Each structure stands twice: as structure tokens, then as C-alpha cells.
Amino acid sequence: MARFLLAFALLAVAATSWANVETPKVFCYYDSRSYVRETQAKMLPQDMDPALSYCTHLIYGYASIAHDTHKLVALNPNLDLDQGHGNYRVVTQMKRKFPQLKVLLSVGGGADNEEPEKYNTLLESPEARTAFISSASVLLRNYGFDGLDLAWQFPVIKPKKIRGTFSSIWHGIKKTFSSKVVDEKSEEHRDQFTKLVQETKNALRHDNMLLTATVIPNVNSSLYFDTHAIMNNLDYVILDGYDYNTPMRNPKEADYTAPLYELLERNPELNINFLVTWWLKNGFPNSKLILSMPSFGRAWKLDSDSAISGVPPLHTDGVAPEGPYTKHAGLLSYPEICTKLQNPSNAKGIHTHLRKVTDPSKRYGTYAFRVPDDNGDGGMWVSYEDPDTAGNKAGYVRAKGLAGIAVNDLSLDDFRGLCTGDKFPILRAAKYRLE
Numbered sequence: 001m002a003r004f005l006l007a008f009a010l011l012a013v014a015a016t017s018w019a020n021v022e023t024p025k026v027f028c029y030y031d032s033r034s035y036v037r038e039t040q041a042k043m044l045p046q047d048m049d050p051a052l053s054y055c056t057h058l059i060y061g062y063a064s065i066a067h068d069t070h071k072l073v074a075l076n077p078n079l080d081l082d083q084g085h086g087n088y089r090v091v092t093q094m095k096r097k098f099p100q101l102k103v104l105l106s107v108g109g110g111a112d113n114e115e116p117e118k119y120n121t122l123l124e125s126p127e128a129r130t131a132f133i134s135s136a137s138v139l140l141r142n143y144g145f146d147g148l149d150l151a152w153q154f155p156v157i158k159p160k161k162i163r164g165t166f167s168s169i170w171h172g173i174k175k176t177f178s179s180k181v182v183d184e185k186s187e188e189h190r191d192q193f194t195k196l197v198q199e200t201k202n203a204l205r206h207d208n209m210l211l212t213a214t215v216i217p218n219v220n221s222s223l224y225f226d227t228h229a230i231m232n233n234l235d236y237v238i239l240d241g242y243d244y245n246t247p248m249r250n251p252k253e254a255d256y257t258a259p260l261y262e263l264l265e266r267n268p269e270l271n272i273n274f275l276v277t278w279w280l281k282n283g284f285p286n287s288k289l290i291l292s293m294p295s296f297g298r299a300w301k302l303d304s305d306s307a308i309s310g311v312p313p314l315h316t317d318g319v320a321p322e323g324p325y326t327k328h329a330g331l332l333s334y335p336e337i338c339t340k341l342q343n344p345s346n347a348k349g350i351h352t353h354l355r356k357v358t359d360p361s362k363r364y365g366t367y368a369f370r371v372p373d374d375n376g377d378g379g380m381w382v383s384y385e386d387p388d389t390a391g392n393k394a395g396y397v398r399a400k401g402l403a404g405i406a407v408n409d410l411s412l413d414d415f416r417g418l419c420t421g422d423k424f425p426i427l428r429a430a431k432y433r434l435e
């Protein structure tokens with residue numbers, strides 16, 4: 001009997017660990033700003049249906065904090081809450097159709113633009129943290145969320161010149177004169193964020209809710225995350241491995257926005273492998289790390305001074321004009337890019353279409369561009385994720401033994417199937433390569 005029980009126990013243990021290895025996590029972000037876009041870019045929650053069987057977690061972005069009361073509040077009450085369109089409830093009720101799904105509410109995420117210093121201010125006072133946490137518990141419970149994601153809006157690093165910065169001696173001299181400190185009190189804020197994480201987890205534990213943190217683009221992990229102190233209180237940490245260079249931050253120079261590995265003569269810290277390695281090296285368990293990839297591209301305008309080869313980094317003339325669907329300068333959704341690419345059926349479109357340049361090394365990513373016409377108009381350079389590069393990143397996640405991937409966000413993937421007829425090609429390619 002005892003032997004039988006032992007065998008049974010061993011089998012159970014084996015089955016559990018096998019199950020953990022075999023079920024990579026897929027975090028799908030839903031950015032509610034997509035609800036107010038027009039035409040092809042307008043995404044309603046029900047448009048997510050074809051994606052949700054691939055997702056283990058659905059993250060609703062984004063909630064806000066009230067700068068005066070420090071409470072967790074809806075960013076767009078009219079969109080989010082029951083007295084408006086009730087989207088919080090619409091997404092949490094998707095669990096009825098997709099019972100495997102955990103639905104989390106994310107706060108911050110770079111979408112909460114009023115009084116940006118309120119994120120640090122909240123951390124500084126125990127009373128403010130308490131107000132945040134109790135309001136969060138109530139909101140999450142009222143709307144049936146399974147947890148909270150802290151996409152905390154810490155101050156971001158200052159953009160720098162991209163090319164050659166690190167090879168020049170002059171840089172070393174200049175740095176000592178003009179080194180810009182991101183946050184004078186970053187050590188205090190790091191310790192206070194640790195407290196926020198512990199206190200929030202204690203409050204959410206009663207309701208068996210999840211707590212995750214998203215490291216948003218251009219936040220320096222080493223300034224704000226005390227890996228050992230937070231790891232037991234976070235279910236997952238989602239690393240946003242993109243927007244290292246954007247046309248808003250670097251208007252005069254374009255470069256890969258989401259490279260997997262370090263490029264020559266670039267800042268060696270601005271790539272996914274550096275980020276992931278930092279978290280692992282600092283003892284954070286790989287079984288709790290999620291790599292987030294974008295479903296959009298970042299687009300710059302080329303002018304007559306731009307290199308006609310298109311090879312980055314290259315001189316640019318600011319932010320490219322908005323796309324036809326998303327109408328957001330400098331950002332193009334995947335379907336806005338794929339429909340602009342040259343293909344055999346429109347070979348004549350040399351001036352109107354973009355030439356795609358893939359990366360056989362699989363280290364840096366894909367870009368597409370067209371040089372300006374004779375009048376100097378229409379030049380564009382865009383760095384973006386496509387199904388191949390997304391699949392490649394999922395392969396990296398597997399090789400490093402991380403918990404899974406995130407796609408940010410569903411509304412910028414090709415949710416209508418405009419590229420090839422298949423819906424959500426980026427999400428699907430990544431998910432496929434995880435298995």
C-alpha cells in the first residue's frame with residue numbers, strides 16, 4: 001500500500017512539473033484606446049474572440065491613479081465602467097466562453113499621461129499606498145477581475161544619440177559633464193515599490209488574485225526593481241522588449257525598435273537579451289518571466305539626406321505621418337504595414353510601396369522603407385514585428401526557459417485578417433513557436 005502511494009505521489013509530482021513545462025503562458029494585452037479608433041482599426045471586445053483561445057491571460061489596459069486621492073480609477077470611465085460601455089465587465093465575462101482565461105486589469109502602461117509624477121508620489125506615502133490598494137481590491141472584485149498588473153510609470157531614461165555613442169572617447173568626457181539623472185530618489189522609490197508589491201499581494205491573497213508587474217519600455221530595471229525582494233510576491237513579471245528607439249524619442253535617427261541582441265556601436269543595454277539577462281542574473285526565476293513583443297511598428301520620415309540604402313541607424317526627418325487606420329503619427333499597426341509592402345502583384349508600386357528587408361541573422365528584426373520621391377516627399381522607414389520575428393522571439397523565450405510571451409496589443413495585430421486572411425498572425429506565429 002505504502003509503495004503504491006509513493007508511486008502515486010511521484011507520478012503526481014511528475015505530472016505537475018510536466019504540466020508546468022508544457023503550458024507556456026500567453027499574455028494578450030487589450031488596449032481600450034482601440035475602442036475609439038475608426039474604421040478598420042476600431043476593435044470591439046468581441047473582435048478578440050478568435051485570439052482568446054490562444055491566450056492564457058488577458059490584460060485590460062489601462063487603469064489610472066487619481067493624483068489627489070491615490071485611488072485606482074478608470075482611465076476612461078465612459079468606456080470602462082458599468083455606467084458607460086462597461087468594457088471592464090465585458091472582458092471579465094469572456095471567461096464564460098474561455099474558462100482557461102485569467103483577466104487582469106493593468107494600471108499605467110504609459111497610457112496614463114496626466115500628472116506623470118503621481119506614480120512616484122504614491123509610492124512615497126504609506127497612506128497613499130493603502131488608499132491605492134484598498135480601492136484596487138474593491139474595483140477588481142466588483143468587476144470580476146482575476147488580478148492586477150502594475151505597469152508602473154517610473155521615469156524613463158533620456159533618449160541619446162544612437163550611432164557611435166559608445167565608441168567615441170568624446171562621449172566619455174561629455175558624460176561626466178552632462179550625465180542626466182533619471183530620478184534623484186530612485187533608491188527610495190525602489191524600496192517603496194517593493195513595499196507596494198508586498199502590501200498589494202497581501203491584500204489580493206485573500207481573494208486568490210494574481211499580481212503581476214510590467215516593466216514598461218525605457219524604464220531602467222536596475223533602478224526600480226529589487227528582484228529578490230519582489231519575486232515571491234509577484235506571479236509574473238512582463239518585460240516590454242520594444243520601443244528602445246522611437247521616432248518621438250529619436251526624431252533625427254531611426255534604428256531597430258525591438259532588437260533581440262546587441263548591435264554594433266549601439267548602447268549595449270538597449271536590447272531584449274540584455275533585459276532578460278539582467279533579470280535572470282539578478283536571481284529572478286525564469287518560470288515567472290514573460291517577454292512582451294509589439295504588434296506594431298515605429299515609423300520615421302526619410303528625407304533627401306537619408307541613406308538610400310535604408311541601413312540603420314540612418315538620418316531621418318522626424319515622425320512619419322499617421323497610418324490610415326490607427327491615425328497615430330509614428331505608429332503603424334501590423335496590417336497598416338503589410339498592406340503597404342511590395343508584392344509580386346503590385347511590382348509597379350516602387351514609389352508608393354515599402355521594400356521589406358529581413359534579417360537572416362534573426363538578431364535584430366525586420367524593417368521596410370521607401371526613399372522620398374523627386375519632390376522629397378513620401379519617404380518612410382519602419383521597424384516592426386512580423387509573424388517571423390515574433391516566432392523567433394518565442395523561440396528565444398523557449399530556449400531561455402521563460403514562462404511565456406506577451407503580445408502588445410491585440411488591436412494592432414491583424415485582427416481582421418487583412419494581410420493574408422488569417423486573423424491575429426503575430427499572436428499565432430508566436431504561440432505556435434512556444435510549443
Ligand SMILES: *[C@@H]1O[C@H](CO)[C@@H](O)[C@H](O)[C@H]1NC(C)=O
Nearest residue numbers: 157220221222223267269270
Ligand atoms: C541603468 O542604471 C544603471 C545604474 O543602476 C546604469 O549603470 C545604466 O547605465 C543605466 N542604463 C541605461 C540604459 O541608462
